[in-house]
Amino acid sequence: MEQKKIILPNVVKILVVLLIIISIVFIMIIGRNLLIPLLLAGYIAALLTPLSDWLERFKFSRTLSSVVALLTGLIGILGLLAFIGFQVASFTRDLDNVGDKLNTYLQDIEDFLSDKLQIETGIGEGIDKDSIIELLETNSGSVADVIFSTLGSVTSFLLMTVFIFFFLLFRSHLTKFVAMLFKKHDPENVKEKIRGLKRVVQKYIIGVFKVMAILAVVNTAILFGLGIKHAVFFGVLAGILNIIPFLGPFLGAILPTIFAFLTKDSLWYPFGVVISFQIVQIIESNFLTPKIVGSNVNLNAFITFLGLMVGSAIWGIAGMVVIIPTLALLREIFSLDESTKPFALLFGEEESEKTKT
Structure with missing residues (x-):
């Protein structure tokens, strides 16, 4: 006896999709303190997996290789955070005379408006120097807060560390678990697809790090050439913030410009x-990122911008950092099955006629 297929009205289908989206967003908001460390740990573990595999070739046990890889990653993260923290705390010492210079500029503006346009604004009276220094120190400290907020509190950082270790330790076990979920498919084929997704994440993260390193060196050299103090800090900060598409380059240029x-x-x-x-941003967006990161992301501009807005609204700075590799990973997952390929097409860039041919 044939089973009758239940055909739902389109309105019901739309309502079901909306309900699923609302439920996912609600879970992401409620589980923020757990999901952010979990997602960051997954990406960092994928980046550290080649190191752990390499150590196991030299007869390291899975536990020992996972510990060494984890410690290597933590040293890199903590070293970067310590560098940024010390630089933020030190460059404010060069702001002793900012009040006088700013008041001079304000007086020039006041004279111009008064002589040319006959407008009295009162800005020529100046601003208290101590208030300016206090404001700059507060804002410069907020730069470090933005970076540290990506990892969240100390508890979230420790939780992320534990997650990284378990992801490295049980990576083969998790792969087998996913393969068992797809009983109708060849297990080896499923495992190969999982390894392919892992390679996509690895290539994306490594490519982003390469672009960040190049931008940090170039920006630092430019600031040194202009004679700007703390050029290393500003250059490295601009390179790090470039991980946030669209907004990152703008944020990275604000602080050295004001300074x-x-x-x-x-x-x-x-x-x-x-x-x-x-100029550096034009070169990066048109040459460096397409050549180095390449097709590992392949997201269209609309989905990227929309993802950044949603990630920022739900998870703040951390959401803007993790949303792009997450969308790229989802695009690859959607492309694995015929029923979800339309979503992969929606996420991806439009193919030109030459590419199709």
């Missing part, structure tokens, strides 16, 4: 910073 404006005698220095960073 050059307040510490240099000429306005050509901040203009030089803005123009140089803009």
Whole structure:
């Protein structure tokens, strides 16, 4: 006896999809403190897996190789955070005369508006220097807060560390578990697809790190050439913030521009910073990222922008950092099955006629 297929009305299908989306967003908001460390740990573990595999070739046990790989990753993360923290705390010492310079600029603006446009704004009276220094120190400290907020609290960092260790330790076990979920498919084929997804994540993260390193060196060299103090800090910070598409390059140029404006005698220095960073950004977006990261992401601009907005609204800075590799991973997963390939097409870039041919 044939079973009758139940055909749902389109309105019901739409309501079911909306209900699923709302449920996922609700779970992401409620489980923020657990899901963010879990997702970050998964990406970091995927990056550290080749190191653990390499150690096991030299007769290291799975536990020992996982511990060594974890410690290597933690040393790198903590070293970077310590560098940023010390630099943020130290560069504010060069802001002693910012109040006088800013008041001079304000007085020039007041004179121009008064002479040319007959407008009295009162900004020429100046701003208290101590208030300016306090404001700059607060804002500069917020830069470190933004970076540390990606990992969250100390508890979240420790939780992420535990997750990384377990992901490395039980990576083969998790692969077998996923393969058993797809009983109708060849287990070896499923495992190969899982390894392919892992390679996508690894290549994306490594490619992003390469672009960040290149931008850090180039930005630092530019700032050194312009004579901007703390060029290493500003260059590295701009390279790190480039991980956030669209907004990252803009955020990375703000602080050195303001610092050059307040510490240099000429306005050509901040203009030089803005123009140089803009040129670097054009080269990065049109040459470096397409060549180095390549097709490992292959997300269209609309999905990328929408993902950034959703990630920022739900998880803040951490959401903006993890959303792009997550969307890239989802695109690869959707492309594995015929029923979900339309979603992969929606996420991906539009193919040109030459590519189709």
